[in-house]
Amino acid sequence: MILELLANAISTGVLLGCIYAALALGLAVSFGLLHIPNIAHPVFVVTGAFAATVFNAMGFDPLLVSLPLALVFYGAGIAFFEFYSRIYEKRGESDTMQALTLFFGVSLVIETVLVMQFGADQRSTDVDYVGQSLTLGPVVMPYRLLIPALVAPVMVTALWLYLKYTYAGIAIRAVAHDERALSVSGIDPGWIKRHAFGIAAATAAISGAALVIVGPIDPFAGRMQIGRAFAVVILAGMGSIPGTLAAGILIGVTEALVGAFGSPSWAPAVAFTMLLATLAFKPSGLFGAAR
Amino acid sequence: MNRLVIEGLHAGYGAVTVLRDVSIEVREGEFVALLGTNGNGKSTLLNTVLGLVKPTAGRVALEWDGRSVDLTGLAPHAIVREGIAIVPEGRRLVPTLSVTENLLLAGSSPRGRPAIDDNLAYCFDTFPMLKERRAQLAGTMSGGQQQLLAIARALMCAPTVLVIDEPSVGLAPIVVGQVFEAIAHLQETARLTILMAEQSFFQAVDVASRAYVMSHGRIIRTLDRADGAIDHAEIRRAMMGVAAA
Numbered sequence: 222m223i224l225e226l227l228a229n230a231i232s233t234g235v236l237l238g239c240i241y242a243a244l245a246l247g248l249a250v251s252f253g254l255l256h257i258p259n260i261a262h263p264v265f266v267v268t269g270a271f272a273a274t275v276f277n278a279m280g281f282d283p284l285l286v287s288l289p290l291a292l293v294f295y296g297a298g299i300a301f302f303e304f305y306s307r308i309y310e311k312r313g314e315s316d317t318m319q320a321l322t323l324f325f326g327v328s329l330v331i332e333t334v335l336v337m338q339f340g341a342d343q344r345s346t347d348v349d350y351v352g353q354s355l356t357l358g359p360v361v362m363p364y365r366l367l368i369p370a371l372v373a374p375v376m377v378t379a380l381w382l383y384l385k386y387t388y389a390g391i392a393i394r395a396v397a398h399d400e401r402a403l404s405v406s407g408i409d410p411g412w413i414k415r416h417a418f419g420i421a422a423a424t425a426a427i428s429g430a431a432l433v434i435v436g437p438i439d440p441f442a443g444r445m446q447i448g449r450a451f452a453v454v455i456l457a458g459m460g461s462i463p464g465t466l467a468a469g470i471l472i473g474v475t476e477a478l479v480g481a482f483g484s485p486s487w488a489p490a491v492a493f494t495m496l497l498a499t500l501a502f503k504p505s506g507l508f509g510a511a512r
Numbered sequence: 513m514n515r516l517v518i519e520g521l522h523a524g525y526g527a528v529t530v531l532r533d534v535s536i537e538v539r540e541g542e543f544v545a546l547l548g549t550n551g552n553g554k555s556t557l558l559n560t561v562l563g564l565v566k567p568t569a570g571r572v573a574l575e576w577d578g579r580s581v582d583l584t585g586l587a588p589h590a591i592v593r594e595g596i597a598i599v600p601e602g603r604r605l606v607p608t609l610s611v612t613e614n615l616l617l618a619g620s621s622p623r624g625r626p627a628i629d630d631n632l633a634y635c636f637d638t639f640p641m642l643k644e645r646r647a648q649l650a651g652t653m654s655g656g657q658q659q660l661l662a663i664a665r666a667l668m669c670a671p672t673v674l675v676i677d678e679p680s681v682g683l684a685p686i687v688v689g690q691v692f693e694a695i696a697h698l699q700e701t702a703r704l705t706i707l708m709a710e711q712s713f714f715q716a717v718d719v720a721s722r723a724y725v726m727s728h729g730r731i732i733r734t735l736d737r738a739d740g741a742i743d744h745a746e747i748r749r750a751m752m753g754v755a756a757a
Contacts, residue, residue, distance in 0.1 A: 252655075388620030389620075395606040399606060403617070404564075405562075406621060407593050407621025407624065408617065410589070438699075
């Protein structure tokens, strides 16, 4: 009985953790690699979720339709970054406080637009596999968690390979360290940052579709995720893409165990506790390079 | 004539004017040294050529194969793409990338991309040390090794003119000798066109075909090997501020 509870807590934790990783992946690029504190990222994800519900209502599969939507988000991310860099970064030193204020404001604007467009009610998707489960011995995995959870390892692997083996990926890993190193290499650092921010935004379209399969969401669902997303990125180690998956799962499993054996009321505090512990004892995170 | 030409350049930082009416040229195949002690405007001149400092007057142009490209006011990466590669002061490598990744970063710019594999092979042939250490992170190498990597990185940009800013800074004297040897070897074998700023002037002048001496933001002397051996005593007089006529 206790073993069954443990096994189910762990499997649910792993699945939830994968979804946390998918949510945080864009932040691992914009905050972890570009050092832009984009607290609006979870709201980007919620926007992706609402876009998926619109197309789902027309009969499209939310995950499949999120792929073309990712291209739209990429373009929007580039446009948004251009705006951000013109207004803030070009004024000499980029000021973190100003950037936080901007992204906070952007979150509120997007939430307001979503409420005006869709109302404050919860929205969900209609897919065949919701309600069914995969049963492996004592472990029961609902498809509404399992399918979106599988999105995370696919996205993490694709992004990791892209950053590791493509020329643009090498430049993205270098740009936060030293823009001038890119300039003298004949690479436009401004273009590389726009491109990377576009990729971060594109991941939000796919993670949003995954999130809305898990359960119904409302326009304010991003607020719950801000702290958790930052906790994942910092626990992973700034800029570590595979670390994002490990950190997400670690947080997810811990939350599930606290929920199963302690009190579910404590679960939301888990991510922040782990965030604070990481900053206090191992600021470079699990997989971050020592700085 | 193929050349990099700098005409009547004035530049500075805010209200401070550093360069006053600087005119120099670097012809194809030449190794030109820019000499001067610290604070006389060598780095400012090179940074202006590279677009990192905006000039207040004058122009920088690359006249090559019948084309004349005005580089004045272009962004640094655009100037590199026109064929001016730089080995910057302090090297500006990415310490968290490997040797190969640092080279590929520069090689993947539009100018170097078509021949990226050949250029990488050439760099590894020229600097076997880099080939042995190709997977090592640039930040973990010694200063001399990093300097050679910075030179190789500039070669990956397929340069018309190679600009080198103070390659000896922060290196042990014996390593400085090795770096100069490598640069001189490159110049001889590849007939590279080089403009190099340096304050350890005797070593620089022994490998250069021509030299300009800078003082207080002006060119005060031009020395040409074609006029006979460059006289060390004369350079010392010029550089120590005893401005000869």
